[in-house]
Amino acid sequence: MKQILLFVTIISFHFTVITQSQKDSLNKVVQKRIKDIKQSQSDNPYYTKEEKREGYAKEVTTFQALAxxxxxxxxANYFKIYLEKKLLQNIDFSTIGWSSFYKHPSKNAYSYTIRLTFEISKTNKATNCRINTGNKERDRKIIEIFKKYPLEKLGLKESDKLGKISVQLFAKEDKNVIIKANKFAVVDTPPILKDCENAELYWQINKCLYDKLYEHILKNLSLKTLNNQELRGEVIFNPRFTINEEGKIVHVNSIAPNQIIKDEIDRVIQSFSQVIIPGKRNGNPQNTYCDTYRSLTIENIK
Known part of the structure; x- marks a missing residue:
């Protein structure tokens, strides 16, 4: 720990060996703090409703053109063979979405489609598969079927291991739910720091980016500024920013317990000047929204 005016540490959400009851207690504290942050997010939204509508419409258009x-x-023919038709019944599109970020698009803009996302493991298998049809058992069966599909038929390349891959599986047309699936996979590659180019998988790229960023935060926080505000102890904050098509950090707007901590976190993130390869969708640079939770402990030196 760095000892000047305060003890300041930044950690991810992991703990050393502790009892289950201690874990449960810590998890409750963490979840309570995250809940408070999410309330602050609604008080200070990152995007306006208009920006979200425009972003949603652009994303859907881009996805459909590529997929x-x-x-x-x-x-689609594969799922027609292996998926029981009755599983598509009673899907309520009004309660689900393919993105937690676009939770409530307008009815006029809503695409009425369902996507499955996954990553590729070192052994070239689909992993971290996610889909939301409004029913967990149905989701499990769909994922089970998808994992047996030959990924090479989606035209995936070795470099696609660095991305999160999306395929549309279902759509609602004329009040009917139908199987309507991709011809081609859509691959979203996250931003890559040049120091992280040796990463081989999607999660490794993200971990490397955030590790480097938080090393920078830890080294550059103004302990004098933090000392000038009264809050002490462990606090959870929510860094939010965008990495644009040129690989630059823009639109920094974090959530923190008070304005002084927020402004200091924002200032340090904005000063992060390492060269970043921008996020890409099927090879084309795109803006990438970044959002995570971290813990900051501030204590007086005794």
């Missing part, structure tokens, strides 16, 4: 989903694609 080219049809009812007779190879992936």
């Amino acid at each position: 080219q989903p049809t009812e007779d694609s190879d992936l």
